[in-house]
Amino acid sequence: xxxxxxxxxxxxxxxxxxxxxxxxxxxxxxxxxxxxxxxxxxxxxxxxxxxxxxxxxxxxxxxxxxxxxxxxxxxxxxxxxxxxxxxxxxxxxxxxxxxxxxxxxxxxxxxxxxxxxxxxxxxxxxxxxxxxxxxxxxxxxxxxxxxxxxxxxxxxxxxxxxxxxxxxxxxxxxxxxxxxxxxxxxxxxxxxxxxxxxxxxxxxxxxxxxxxxxxxxxxxxxxxxxxxxxxxxxxxxxxxxxxxxxxxxxxxxxxxxxxxxxxxxxxxxxxxxxxxxxxxxxxxxxxxxxxxxxxxxxxxxxxxxxxxxxxxxxxxxxxxxxxxxxxxxxxxxxxxxxxxxxxxxxxxxxxxxxxxxxxxxxxxxxxxxxxxxxxxxxxx
Amino acid sequence: xxxxxxxxxxxxxxxxxxxxxxxxxxxxxxxxxxxxxxxxxxxxxxxxxxxxxxxxxxxxxxxxxxxxxxxxxxxxxxxxxxxxxxxxxxxxxxxxxxxxxxxxxxxxxxxxxxxxxxxxxxxxxxxxxxxxxxxxxxxxxxxxxxxxxxxxxxxxxxxxxxxxxxxxxxxxxxxxxxxxxxxxxxxxxxxxxxxxxxxxxxxxxxxxxxxxxxxxxxxxxxxxxxxxxxxxxxxxxxxxxxxxxxxxxxxxxxxxxxxxxxxxxxxxxxxxxxxxxxxxxxxxxxxxxxxxxxxxxxxxxxxxxxxxxxxxxxxxxxxxxxxxxxxxxxxxxxxxxxxxxxxxxxxxxxxxxxxxxxxxxxxxxxxxxxxxxxxxxxxxxxxxxxxxxxxxxxxxxxxxxxxxxxxxxxxxxxxxxxxxxxxxxxxxxxxxxxxxxxxxxxxxxxxxxxxxxxxxxxxxxxxxxxxxxxxxxxxxxxxxxxxxxxxxxxxxxxxxxxxxxxxxxxxxxxxxxxx
Numbered sequence: 079x080x081x082x083x084x085x086x087x088x089x090x091x092x093x094x095x096x097x098x099x100x101x102x103x104x105x106x107x108x109x110x111x112x113x114x115x116x117x118x119x120x121x122x123x124x125x126x127x128x129x130x131x132x133x134x135x136x137x138x139x140x141x142x143x144x145x146x147x148x149x150x151x152x153x154x155x156x157x158x159x160x161x162x163x164x165x166x167x168x169x170x171x172x173x174x175x176x177x178x179x180x181x182x183x184x185x186x187x188x189x190x191x192x193x194x195x196x197x198x199x200x201x202x203x204x205x206x207x208x209x210x211x212x213x214x215x216x217x218x219x220x221x222x223x224x225x226x227x228x229x230x231x232x233x234x235x236x237x238x239x240x241x242x243x244x245x246x247x248x249x250x251x252x253x254x255x256x257x258x259x260x261x262x263x264x265x266x267x268x269x270x271x272x273x274x275x276x277x278x279x280x281x282x283x284x285x286x287x288x289x290x291x292x293x294x295x296x297x298x299x300x301x302x303x304x305x306x307x308x309x310x311x312x313x314x315x316x317x318x319x320x321x322x323x324x325x326x327x328x329x330x331x332x333x334x335x336x337x338x339x340x341x342x343x344x345x346x347x348x349x350x351x352x353x354x355x356x357x358x359x360x361x362x363x364x365x366x367x368x369x370x371x372x373x374x375x376x377x378x379x380x381x382x383x384x385x386x387x388x389x390x391x392x393x394x395x396x397x398x399x400x401x402x403x404x405x406x407x408x409x410x411x412x413x414x415x416x417x418x419x420x421x422x423x424x425x426x427x428x429x430x431x432x433x434x435x436x437x438x439x440x441x442x443x444x445x446x447x448x449x450x451x452x453x454x455x456x457x458x
Numbered sequence: 459x460x461x462x463x464x465x466x467x468x469x470x471x472x473x474x475x476x477x478x479x480x481x482x483x484x485x486x487x488x489x490x491x492x493x494x495x496x497x498x499x500x501x502x503x504x505x506x507x508x509x510x511x512x513x514x515x516x517x518x519x520x521x522x523x524x525x526x527x528x529x530x531x532x533x534x535x536x537x538x539x540x541x542x543x544x545x546x547x548x549x550x551x552x553x554x555x556x557x558x559x560x561x562x563x564x565x566x567x568x569x570x571x572x573x574x575x576x577x578x579x580x581x582x583x584x585x586x587x588x589x590x591x592x593x594x595x596x597x598x599x600x601x602x603x604x605x606x607x608x609x610x611x612x613x614x615x616x617x618x619x620x621x622x623x624x625x626x627x628x629x630x631x632x633x634x635x636x637x638x639x640x641x642x643x644x645x646x647x648x649x650x651x652x653x654x655x656x657x658x659x660x661x662x663x664x665x666x667x668x669x670x671x672x673x674x675x676x677x678x679x680x681x682x683x684x685x686x687x688x689x690x691x692x693x694x695x696x697x698x699x700x701x702x703x704x705x706x707x708x709x710x711x712x713x714x715x716x717x718x719x720x721x722x723x724x725x726x727x728x729x730x731x732x733x734x735x736x737x738x739x740x741x742x743x744x745x746x747x748x749x750x751x752x753x754x755x756x757x758x759x760x761x762x763x764x765x766x767x768x769x770x771x772x773x774x775x776x777x778x779x780x781x782x783x784x785x786x787x788x789x790x791x792x793x794x795x796x797x798x799x800x801x802x803x804x805x806x807x808x809x810x811x812x813x814x815x816x817x818x819x820x821x822x823x824x825x826x827x828x829x830x831x832x833x834x835x836x837x838x839x840x841x842x843x844x845x846x847x848x849x850x851x852x853x854x855x856x857x858x859x860x861x862x863x864x865x866x867x868x869x870x871x872x873x874x875x876x877x878x879x880x881x882x883x884x885x886x887x888x889x890x891x892x893x894x895x896x897x898x899x900x901x902x903x904x905x906x907x908x909x910x911x912x913x914x915x916x917x918x919x920x921x922x923x924x925x926x927x928x929x930x931x932x933x934x935x936x937x938x939x940x941x942x943x944x945x946x947x948x949x950x951x952x953x954x955x956x957x958x959x960x961x962x963x964x965x966x967x968x969x970x971x972x973x
Binding site: 133136137140158160161164165389390391392393394401403421423 | 816
């Protein structure tokens, strides 16, 4: 019944797989791992998932891929993000899982939310902190952090909330705090934080989803407040300024942030995360600033995550530099699927990769009809 | 003006203006054709230029078009259409070169479909069309006795503003012909994605009757340009819009008062295959016909099917039909490869496939039958149980839980580009029953049923808002005289003027010589 050489004891196999992943993280960190090492671990985790994650196994069967037939990690069928909405993808029974992270679920699929189950967060936590230190904190152990989005105490189904709390726990210096509660942003606290930072001439980091910065900017403009934060201060956002509520470009947003908080563009850094993954992907500009003084805004992965770009027509890899739909292979995602097929487009360059975001809705060529049109017409 | 360049030149005009109108500025864009690069040239207009153009068109209409008899106009149009039946006609050859390059449609398909399409405008077809729509076409020329004992004549719009879509090449020709038959001048906004056919048709009219062609202007500009659109709507007596429901609604909202505004917005086509069409002697033809309806213009026309209902109990099970349909679509792909899609279009198809795959993984009877190495064609199979409590996530569930129109409609939609839903049903009437809340979105239905069921099915479809029932395999080829979206093509543009019974005898009473 099982193709797994290790037997049918899921707990034992899970323990072994987790240890292999942790070893990989500690061996290669955020450096490029040899392809053979990545491939070997990817096959192991895939075999484990194929054995114990039944819906995924059936998905692989439909794609005619088995561990025995697999020629390399690139053939591992990536699960479309929609699969996390419809299927229960877990090698361990979900009632034995410590956490389930859920998407906000407002796009396609209506009320359905994507779910990623975590039997425990040991690998997740390690996979979070190693790249965080590498890409966000290359110059220091700790920094004074203000979190301006919901943290772990408010939402235990949010991977981002866990992320923010872990960042403060592991890398926050004295005076760090969470400035978001059930009423929203705690503006008074944030103003105090910013005033203190300026008075102490101490570098600080704000952390939150991109839209939080918009609300903060609105408030600061309204009250005519500007701050000159100390050098080495940084603004960390996730989600992207392009998709936020106001009709404003990313460049305008970054310019406003510089004017209002005194943090230059090269110290604004974006993290790309997905509920369906167990690792994060980062802009390299903070890292490059402190290593060789350059500002590399392209994205990079830790060694255990590889990103491939697929032709939307054939779902086979495009040539380097060509735009494709993004699939991530995240070896830390040991309990669900290591391969994830997103609906985002991007392309690779020699210095990192660029995310272009979701493919824009196809402009209807005429009087035939597209799904989005019906939905919007019936709403309007 | 608008002279056609020799084939050696790489610049081709994709507009038509009345003679003597000289725009201040032109712009160009390039297309890569099978015979090398071509530059397409069009005038850049502004608001005042549109107003001046509208005035000019209205003048020409009064001087020339209004003075012609409907028979003479019909004759000019038919002779222009006749030019297009010659494979060596220069405009036709250029259209056959440019349209595949601009739209991405396969060139053989464009050639064949265009040829068929233009034949609809030959003299005999136009006569039939005119007759079908208007009992007495002579009423377009002057007062004629009516059945009420008086006299009537029809007055058409002086100037129409028409917004053309690009999805199916040639569609604008239809409304241009309609408008000219009712003696209306045309200010047409074409799409950059297919500016060729409306401009070239106008030019072919100019070859037969240059004066009549002076009542036509066709110019591409970017949709939603208020500076151009507002004066155009303002100057026109009637507005005709092809496009998405968003476009049609937007423009309809701007048209003031009693001005007729005909909007041809987005619609969903369906097909119904009865078990009698799946007998050993009939199934092959049935499946082939369905594939043709799906492949023609990659379902971009509002006429094309997005969902096919297949009845169980035939010699072939619906699931087998889905599989055979896949084979036929593969054959179509070899003969007429589908257009190359944008990333977003490809991803929409991948998403639809994933959704059906997920239903299958969750234990449903759903299946994806698809082209191997890409999105060329996709059959998404599912089953609709007679019992509404069934697991099916589509129609039955919608009926069972009273879901709204959006959910039912969504289950009927496909991302197009040769992606088709095949739904197994115990009885075709079960399928029709589920369409009750789709009114306003339905239009064409291709049917494959025997004659004992044709009218019953058509009656039921009429009840849920369908307005065109046609043979499977001919969905993309509406016949001359059809009622587009259920409306009357010419009559909707006309105003009737009556001289009431008794007026004539009363007038006679002033004649001193009358006894």
